[in-house]
Amino acid sequence: MMNWFRTSALLRAKGVMGINRRNAEYTLPHNPRNCYPLVDDKILTKQLAAKAGVAVPELYGVIEIQQQVRALPQLLAKFRDFVVKPARGSQGDGIIVVTGRSRTLYRAADGSLLDDHEMCFHVSNILSGVYSLGGQTDKALIEYRVNFDPVFEAITYRGVPDVRIIVFRGVPVMAMVRLPTRLSGGKANLHQGAIGTGVDMATGRTLTAVWRTEIVSEHPDTGNPVSGVQIPHWDTLIELAARSYELTGLGYQGIDIVLDRDKGPLILELNARPGLAIQIANQAGLGTRLEIAERELPRLRTVADRVAFARERFAHAGPSTGPASDEARAVVQQAPIVLGE
Ligand SMILES: Nc1ncnc2c1ncn2[C@@H]1O[C@H](COP(=O)(O)OP(=O)(O)O)[C@@H](O)[C@H]1O
Ligand SMILES: [Mg+2]
Incomplete structure (x- = not known):
């Protein structure tokens, strides 16, 4: 076991960024306050994306006030x-995530069954702000359920994986695929127990993964290797990421994309305020990549420039599989893992 001093020195040497630096040097200076509402409200984000011609899961309906819950x-x-x-x-x-019905009941991705009364109660709770940022009253969205691309069949458990890409002033800097597990109940959030797998920016192939505080190379439920999987439509995904800066005006953001079997990337x-655990999944520090991107920014004029730069400079060095390094283990075991949004 490495001691704390050695660990923190290693982390700094690898350019691993902590929450304070993220806030002080990236989210605060690069994310104008007036742009937050666009991404903090998923209804607004959908409208924004639709206006820009970017595909999103179709909105079936919005419940805004308690009186509407009955309907x-x-x-x-x-x-x-x-x-x-x-x-x-x-x-x-x-x-x-409702995957189907069983007679009059809704079947959820985590295996549970709900009746109308329970569904209404849940939506009513959403409106009261039980799940929302800051606990303010909220709205509930009903949307199209994404059917994941078959490439993920072997490495996901009952849910849709998403591809997270961190984008700094239009430059994609780091990516990870998050894979739902039995624990995560059909959701790809690390907080819920999903695993996060690093991605080679050059090729869109997966690297090793982080699950809770461990580095893993197999999916915990299916047992299949999570490394070396080619993410379909990588060219499109990295371009969507590079374009997302103009979409929101946020200089530092995380974009989440899902791949639908029929509709492609959405x-x-x-x-x-994207989380920092992506660094562990990639065994690479965001600090280093962000500095490289910042130096190059003046020369990167178009979306194509930014994409080409990201693919070249942030390509994964070394073998994409194999045992995790000592450094990565140290990061996982001893660094505060900031999962964020
Ligand atoms: N329309 C959908 N179809 C299928 N799965 C979804 C859908 N929306 C969300 N999910 C699952 O739930 C996870 C979290 O959804 P997201 O919209 O990103 O909300 P949050 O802000 O809570 O992360 C996704 O990563 C995905 O696994
Ligand atoms: Mg999300």
Whole structure:
């Protein structure tokens, strides 16, 4: 076991960024306050993306006030499967992924069954702000349930993986695929127990993964290797990421993209305070990459420039599989893992 001093020296040497630096040097100076509402409310984000011609999961309906909750079963009757979520939620809290029906009951991705009364109660809680940022009253969205791309079949458990890309002033700097597990109940949030797998920016192939405080190379439920998987549509994903800066005006953000079997890449959401555990999944520090990007920014004029730069400079060095390094283990075991949004 490495001692704390050695660990923190290693972390600094690898350019691993902590929460204070993220806030002081990135989110505060680069994210104008007036842009936050656009990403903190998933309804606004959807409208924004739709206006820009970017594909998102279709919105089936919005429940805004308690009086509308009574009409919910009628609205849901039209859809065999769907997702209910708080407009201002985060970390997967309050999201129910309904995958089908069992007689009069809704079947959720975590295996549980809910009746109309329970569904209405859940939505009513969403409106009261139980799951929302800061606990303010909220709205509930009902949207299309994404069917994941078959490439993820072997490495996901009952849920849709998402691809998270950190974007600094339009430059994609680091990516990870988050894979739902039995623990995460159909959601790809690390907080819920999903695993995060690093991604080679050059090729879109997966690296090793982080799960809780461990580095893993297999999916905990399916037992299949999570490394070396080619993410489909990587060219499109990295370009969507590079374009997301113009979409929101946020200089430092995390974009979450899902791959639908039929519809291809869809933007799920954008985050103004993306978590830092992505560094562990990639065994690389954000600090170093952000400094490299910042130096180069004046020369990167177009989206194509930013994409080409990211693929070249942030390519994964070394073998994409194999045992985790000592440094990575130290990061996982001793550094405060900031999961964030
Ligand atoms: N429309 C959807 N279809 C299928 N799964 C979804 C859908 N929306 C969300 N999820 C699952 O829930 C996770 C969290 O959803 P997201 O919209 O990003 O909310 P949060 O802000 O809470 O992270 C996603 O990563 C995905 O695994
Ligand atoms: Mg999310």
